[in-house]
Amino acid sequence: MRLTRRQFLWSSSATAAGSLLGLRAHAQAMIGEMQIDTLSDGNLVLPKSFALGSHSEAEVQPILDGYGLSAEQLTPDCNVTLLQVGDRKVMFDVGAGANFMPSAGKLLDALDALGVYPEEITDVIFTHAHPDHLWGVLDDFDDLLFPEAEYRIGQVERDYWLDPTTPDTISPERLAFVGGAIRYLGAVEDRLTTFEDGEEILPGVTAKATYGHTPGHMSFQIAQGGESLLIVGDAIGNHHLAFERPDWTSASDHDGEVGAATRVALMNELADSGQGIIGYHLPFPGIGRAERTGDTFRFVPA
Known part of the structure; x- marks a missing residue:
């Protein structure tokens, strides 16, 4: 039997999945009859200075110490969300792929552990176009990883990354993000549609503008039968500073002031409602809720 390139990728992934990810490959929640799985794409490796932003180490380190994060590197998880309902299998973001960080790009392994083939994915919806959310569009052979899917992104987000003036206005250290967005959004251009804030993209899936991390960052409310959950992407980027000091600007945000206000x-909305959340960089599996603790908040895993 002759393997196609995609069958080769899949069989290689299947061989590696058990040893690399084990039971960390995915976790599951239910909203009505909607099955939601979070899939591990691995993790990022960031210098501790990334957490400081404009704040001093004396301000930040006591908070990190409370979470056992005293090392010089931070290793936030990457949690891709898969929604299965009826005949649809919907991915929210697609991970980093092979060209961003060696510690990330493990999504094929997680899909294999769940028993889902890439060809089964019907829809891909992006929170935003940063590398760890977008660059997994293509496989190791530069073919579409999800060849049968339709792709969706917020209109504001698409327009920002594909604006020819953006390279002249973005910080130099993020210039590669622009090139990546042009390449990977271009790879799905013929099947890419856009949506607006408040739009019901699919039945039970509504877009919610959470700008700041990027100019057009979107979160998504999943709702059915009186139950709901909010996929927050990177609007809430970690389980420590983002909860204890959501008002602080973050170095990871395109617009620090807008990101903090968002x-x-x-946090206030989620703590008051008790609605569940999935965060892309919250500790795997990234599912939980925000709880008010006096004047601040904490992440409560599900």
Whole structure:
């Protein structure tokens, strides 16, 4: 039997899945009859200075110490969300792929552990176009990893990354993000559609503008039968500083002031409603809720 390139990738992934990820490959939640799985794409490796932003180590380190994060590197998890309902299998973001960080790009392994083939994915919806969310569009052979899917991204987000003036306005250290967005969004251009804030993209899936981390960052409310859950992407980017000091600007945000205002509003809304959340960089599996603790908040895993 002659293997196609995609069959080769899949069989290689299947061989590696058990040893690399084991039971960390995925976790599951239910909203009505909607099955939601979070899939591990691995993790990022970031210098501790990334957490400081404009704040001093004396301000930040006591908070990190409370979470056992005293090392010089931070290793946030990457949690890709898969929604299965009826005949649809919907991916929210697609991971980093092979060209961003060696510690990430493990999504094929997680899909294999769940027993889902890439060809079964019907829809891909992006929170935003940063590398660890977008670059997994293509496989190791530069073919579409999800060849049968339709792709969706917020109109504001698409327009920002494909604006020819963006390279002249973005910080030099993020210039590669622009090139990546052009390449990977271009790879799905013929099947890419856009949506607006508040739009019901699919039945039970509604877009919610959470700008700041990127100019057009979107979160998504999943709702059915009186139950709901919010996929927050990177609007809430970690389980420590983002919860304890949501009002602080973050070095990871495109617009620090807008990002902080978005986080504060989200935290208050989520704590008051008790609605569940999935965060892309919250500790795997990234599912839980925000709880108010006096004047601040904490992440409570599910």
